[in-house]
Amino acid sequence: MRLIGIVLIVLGVLALAYGGFTYTTREKVLDIGSLQATALTRKTVPIAPIAGIAALAGGLALVFLVKPGRD
Secondary structure (H helix, E strand, O other): OOOHHHHHHHHHHHHHHHHHEEEEEEEEEEEEEEEEEEEEEEEEOOOHHHHHHHHHHHHHHHHOOHHHHOO
């Protein structure tokens, strides 16, 4: 349980620090016979600050409130 708590703490801190993540996709914009054109599109997925706070609080609770014998 403590390992899960530590992972949640790290994820919560990262979510609060970055606020989301961005990824790039390749989309086909033109396809006429042998002529093809593609475009790179950047998409951003925001992470709500409340999710980072919840992960951080849950992780801290797991690390500090769970008794060592109950792992």
